Amino acid sequence: MDTVRKTDDAWKRQLTPEQYAVTRQKSTERAFSCAYLKSQEPGLYRCVGCGIGPFRSTEKFDSGTGW
Numbered sequence: 832m833d834t835v836r837k838t839d840d841a842w843k844r845q846l847t848p849e850q851y852a853v854t855r856q857k858s859t860e861r862a863f864s865c866a867y868l869k870s871q872e873p874g875l876y877r878c879v880g881c882g883i884g885p886f887r888s889t890e891k892f893d894s895g896t897g898w
Contacts, residue, residue, distance in 0.1 A: 835881045842880075850879050862896065 837845070842855055852858035867876070875884035876891075 846879060854880050 839855070843851055846854065849860060853860055870888075873888050875887055877884045
């Protein structure tokens with residue numbers, strides 16, 4: 832797979848401030864704050880940066896950590 836290369840300005844236009852911090856600056860979201868935390872919708876979760884689907888909803892599990 833090819834690496835996605837964009838300028839910081841391009842990433843900032845594409846991502847929300849929280850998404851940018853997590854994906855580009857090695858930050859983390861607050862535990863138990865994810866919009867998908869309790870989601871039971873079937874589907875494919877995709878990377879916000881490159882669009883690749885890293886895992887299916889059937890692979891989701893409750894780790895108890897909030898992430």
